[in-house]
Amino acid sequence: MARIASIGECMGELSETGAPGTLGMGFAGDTLNTAYYLRRSLGPDWQIDYVSAVGTDGLSDRMVEFINAEGIGTDHIRRLADKTIGLYYITLKDGERSFTYWRNDSAARQLASDPAALIRALDGADVAYWSGITLGILANQDRIALIEALRQFAGRGGTVVFDPNLRPRLWENAEIMRGWIHRAAAISDLCLPSFDDEATWFGDSDPAATVKRYVAEGARRVIVKNGAGDVTYQGGDGVIGTLSIPKAERVVDTTSAGDSFNAGYLAAELRGASTPDAITAGALLASRVIGARGALVADAATGG
Ligand code: ADP
Numbered sequence: 416m417a418r419i420a421s422i423g424e425c426m427g428e429l430s431e432t433g434a435p436g437t438l439g440m441g442f443a444g445d446t447l448n449t450a451y452y453l454r455r456s457l458g459p460d461w462q463i464d465y466v467s468a469v470g471t472d473g474l475s476d477r478m479v480e481f482i483n484a485e486g487i488g489t490d491h492i493r494r495l496a497d498k499t500i501g502l503y504y505i506t507l508k509d510g511e512r513s514f515t516y517w518r519n520d521s522a523a524r525q526l527a528s529d530p531a532a533l534i535r536a537l538d539g540a541d542v543a544y545w546s547g548i549t550l551g552i553l554a555n556q557d558r559i560a561l562i563e564a565l566r567q568f569a570g571r572g573g574t575v576v577f578d579p580n581l582r583p584r585l586w587e588n589a590e591i592m593r594g595w596i597h598r599a600a601a602i603s604d605l606c607l608p609s610f611d612d613e614a615t616w617f618g619d620s621d622p623a624a625t626v627k628r629y630v631a632e633g634a635r636r637v638i639v640k641n642g643a644g645d646v647t648y649q650g651g652d653g654v655i656g657t658l659s660i661p662k663a664e665r666v667v668d669t670t671s672a673g674d675s676f677n678a679g680y681l682a683a684e685l686r687g688a689s690t691p692d693a694i695t696a697g698a699l700l701a702s703r704v705i706g707a708r709g710a711l712v713a714d715a716a717t718g719g
Contacts, residue, residue, distance in 0.1 A: 417685075419457075420491065420540040421450035422466040422561070423549040424523035425478060426501040426516075428710070438504075442481045443710035445546050445580055448671045452678030452700060453544075454486050455716035457685065464488035466536040468522040470499035475522070491536035493529065498522035512670070518552070527557035533564040542681070543568055546578040547596050551585030558595060566602045577603035577634070578677055581612040589616060601633035607677050610641040622647035623655055638680060638694060640673055646698065650690035658691050660698035663705055671710035676701040679716070 423446030432439040447465060454463045465487050469475035471494050478500055479489050501518030518524075526549075527533055537543055543565055550558055569575045579596050586592035593616065600606050606629045613625045622639040626649045629637045639647045645657045679700030683693035703715035 416460060416462050417542075418462040418464060418540045419450075419453060419542040419544060419681075420464045420466050420536055421446045421453070421487075422526065422536070422543060422545040423447065424467060424501060424518070424521065424526070424552055425465070425482065426503050426518060426521070427474065427478065429502060429504040431505075431507070441709070441711070442478050443671070445548050445578070445671075445674050446544060447482070447487075448674035448710050449544060449578075449678045449681075450487050451485055451711050452675045452704075452716050453682055456678055456682035456700070461685070462488055464491050464536070464540070466491045466526065466533075468493040468495055468498070468524075468526045468528075470494070470522050471496050472499050475500050491532070493522075493526070493532055495522045495525055498525065512668075521552070524552045524554070525557075527553055527561040527564075530560045530564060533561065534567075537564060537568045537573065540568070540573060542574045542576060542685070544576045544677075544681070545599075546580040547592070547599065548580045548582055548585060550595055550599055551582055551592065562598060562602060569602055569604065574605070575603045576605045576607065576677070576681060578607045578609075578673065579612070580609075580673070581616045583616065593617065597632045600629045603633075604635045605681075606634035606637045607673075607680070608637070608639055609673050610639050610644075610647075613639070622657075626655055636690075638690075638697075640676055642672075646694045648690055648694060656691070658694050660695065661702060663702035665706050667706055668708045669705045671712075672701045672705050674710070675704040675712075675715065 425444035425447035428441040429438045483489050501521030504515045583589050610622045613619045619625045625639045626637045645659050647657045649655050676697040680693045680697030683696035704712045
């Protein structure tokens with residue numbers, strides 16, 4: 416059995432149901448979204464584990480039950496007695512979504528505070544998936560511990576896959592964010608950035624500049640997503656290519672576009688697809704996800 420460990424924070428998602436005085440509750444978060452689509456894209460010969468930390472309260476129990484019910488392993492979700500999960504609330508105004516977060520003291524911020532638990536979570540895994548959000552929420556010494564655990568994992572032959580997912584609000588400042596993102600990319604085999612964020616925070620003039628920057632930092636392969644635009648990539652052969660992606664039939668809600676693209680890409684690659692074919696698989700999955708509301712679209716992935 417092959418195994419993927421996805422590392423990060425899942426949160427409770429509160430949203431209006433339409434019924435006065437009633438909020439709906441779901442669970443989502445970038446690395447959990449990718450784990451969800453990996454689970455639905457890969458067959459039973461793959462174990463997908465979520466690596467995180469939650470509390471011991473009822474809300475945390477509900478989250479762990481949800482993840483379990485999706486067929487994602489929860490053995491490496493640590494339980495911390497004095498913490499609980501982070502929450503966010505979505506408001507929709509004139510078609511624009513805005514988010515309010517309560518996550519500053521979430522249990523997931525401690526997900527790397529026990530290095531021995533991290534090593535156990537990665538032990539025997541084939542792929543580790545993480546993001547700039549995973550790193551951003553941690554204290555400095557835990558950022559170091561997580562990078563070190565992943566560096567050792569890569570040294571043992573594990574594949575480290577990283578989405579920079581730049582969220583300056585999670586970081587002390589943009590300069591500090593840029594420094595850690597480059598350290599993270601340096602130990603990653605495959606880096607999956609989104610061009611609009613990279614242009615904003617690193618000043619890249621075009622997607623090829625994003626590819627070159629991450630390769631210069633040490634990433635072996637880079638795939639740059641760009642909304643409806645071409646995907647620019649550098650595979651293991653060191654050559655930069657571009658690929659146009661199929662047009663989405665309809666765009667309802669782009670939440671989790673990048674997360675689902677990453678899952679579709681990675682699942683195809685793990686099944687032996689070439690880089691261009693894996694990009695097309697990622698784009699097809701993302702186009703189905705953005706055609707429906709919410710981060711987790713149950714019938715978007717049909718592989719496995
Ligand atoms: P993120 O969600 O991380 O900001 P992007 O907006 O670049 O990432 O989108 C990720 C992927 O989702 C793209 O590579 C593409 O495959 C798909 N996608 C996003 N927006 C569209 C769109 N308007 N039409 C078709 N595909 C899209």
